[in-house]
Amino acid sequence: MDHITRAYLTEVISGKISCTETISDPVSLSLITKEIAGFDFPVLKSRQDWITDFGENHCLTNHPTEYHFHCYIPLENNGRILGTFELHNHKRELSAEGLTFCCNIADFIAGLLAVMEERNGYSPNLGTLVKSEIINGPKTSVQAEGKIKQLENEIEKLSTQLAEYLIFKPEESPEILTHPEIVGSSPEMQEVYSLLNRISSTQTTVLILGETGTGKELIAKAVHDASTRKQKTMIRVNCGAIPPNLIESELFGHEKGSFTGATERRIGKFEQAHKGTIFLDEIGELPLDLQVKLLRVLQEKEIERVGGKTTIVTDVRIISATNRNLLEEVEAGRFRRDLYYRLNVFPVSLPSLRNRKSDIPALATFFLEKFAKKLNRNIDGFSKKAISTMMAYSWPGNVRELEHLIERQVVMADGTLIKDIEIPGNNKQSISSAGAVKTIFENERDHIFTVLELCNGRISGQHGAAKLLGVPATTLNSKIKKLGLAKKHVY
Incomplete structure (x- = not known):
């Protein structure tokens, strides 16, 4: 001693x-x-x-x-x-x-x-x-x-x-799919990786479900890159971005003179994707008359160009994605039931960012490094305050919104550290989702934690948290242990 x-x-x-x-x-x-x-x-x-x-x-x-x-x-x-x-x-x-x-x-x-x-x-x-x-x-x-x-x-x-x-050590588990463009190790994402490991090497039709900005196209590319069709480029089609009168020609092609303006033969996306993969994004936007023709492609494995007289056999794996609830669309008569069941062979649901907030620091760091390199900026990282701000936001635009925010922060950054983040349109609390609403327990816990941070962790004494909160130090100690704060970080 x-x-x-x-x-x-x-x-x-x-x-x-x-x-x-x-x-x-x-x-x-x-x-x-x-x-x-x-x-x-x-x-x-x-x-x-x-x-x-x-x-x-x-x-x-x-x-x-x-x-x-x-x-x-x-x-x-x-x-x-x-x-x-x-x-x-x-x-x-x-x-x-x-x-x-x-x-x-x-x-x-x-x-x-x-x-x-x-x-x-x-x-x-x-x-x-x-x-x-x-x-x-x-x-x-x-x-x-x-x-x-x-x-x-x-x-x-x-x-x-x-x-x-x-x-x-989940990050080293052979069950987890790795891909350079997919970031996240939360339990929700690991469930997605587990599904991808099972489906990627097969020829099964995949339906990717998720809100806008959750990364459905990245998941589709991950499936394609891990399949036997990876030697061919994955053909992407956004069904919601093509005018209805041009979708058929875009997907199946057309013969010269088949309609006004068809001055030459055009090869459609399905022919381009032969022996490869076609990704049909926003499949819920596809018109009903085109849904019938897509159903035939899935059943017969053949297409017919607009104005053509012969059928063309195609070997294409279809990966589709939507942010709509297709079953509700079926009940409303806006989506064919038989096509729904053809596409929904292997569904993969992507979690929203607000439901996997533990991935936010890793995603933010990934985008920071990406845009700092692209814009030739020397930025080391985020302050704890900036991370806390991002963790508290509900992210209605999901990962895409986070990506655009980080790009803007890199452009506007003055020094080597992003100390604070202002999220446009976040002036008032969003209650658009149940995940953004805190319980009384969570509010009490966060309030006590904030006061403890302000007092540098000191509980009793003239400048302690107990005095600021107006309660005896013994009561605050009991409350801290009950709320699970006794072993948390102090910033």
């Missing part, structure tokens, strides 16, 4: 302790420990945060590597900070799941240190070693043994959690 050894575990896979440091005075708090000693929250600091706050990045003593993301979790017991549990990373900030797990470990370490103090009779008030039997007698040993048993049970629990945490 007369010194502390600080050990840095940086090669986690090989399990080596690469650097150690001895602190001779355990009473004095380090700069990091002082930073978090006032509250029961982890502190997450990036390299840029350290440079902004202290003029330089926090580097590990006697260690050559400069880390870019740091996490410091207080080792707290009975209101006293015993030290910090620190994690450092090169590439990314600690995930929410990883943070929760490491907070459990920190609680265990703090409890273990407290038991060690009690067993050794160390009194933090006296700063000396005394005989525990003299102070508390045999009662202390009984209490310590009880805590040790409790901590042993906690070790077993954490070991189980650790095994599960290290094994589960």
